[in-house]
Amino acid sequence: MKEPKQMSVSAIQNGTVIDHVPANNLFKVIQILGLDRIENQITFGTNLESKKLGRKAIIKISGLFFEDEDINRIALVAPDAKLNIIKDYEVVEKKVVEVPDNIIGIAKCMNPKCITNFESVTTRFRVVSKKNVALKCHYCEKITNQENLHII
Secondary structure (H helix, E strand, O other): OOOOOOOOOOOOOOEEEEEEEEHHHHHHHHHHOOHHHOOOOEEEEEEEEEOOOEEEEEEEEEOOOOOHHHHHHHHHOOOOOEEEEEEOOEEEEEEEOOOOOEEEOOEEOOOOOOHHHOOOOOOEEEEEEOOOOEEEEOOOOOEEEHHHOEEO
16 A cells, blocks of 8 residues: 655744644634735645644744734634744744633624724723633623624
């Protein structure tokens, strides 16, 4: 029996690898981190096999490192994401995303009457559940749960 050919994405010298992103949320992660607006070399793969997620995506960003508060913004759409910090082709640090206590300007309030949905007001939520993400709106106090979560 022939061994399957392994295809690999080239290693990056310095930068960040974001692994264990749910395949269906890859482009949300790219949007939240603003990767669609940067000049750095970015390589991503999606629908890769994952024992944990079934299908996963991976993102490699050359020459870019994130602050914890920036990377934790993706926890809403990629709660199991892992970050590998690469320096001189070696993993020098591993990080796990954590859902932050407050979410500002990332998600939309599900209440159609909320001021954030018809005025130019930045959305603000307090996270009331981190496991099954639930957000309480700062303005109208409605709870937006994972099923109704829309990233803006």
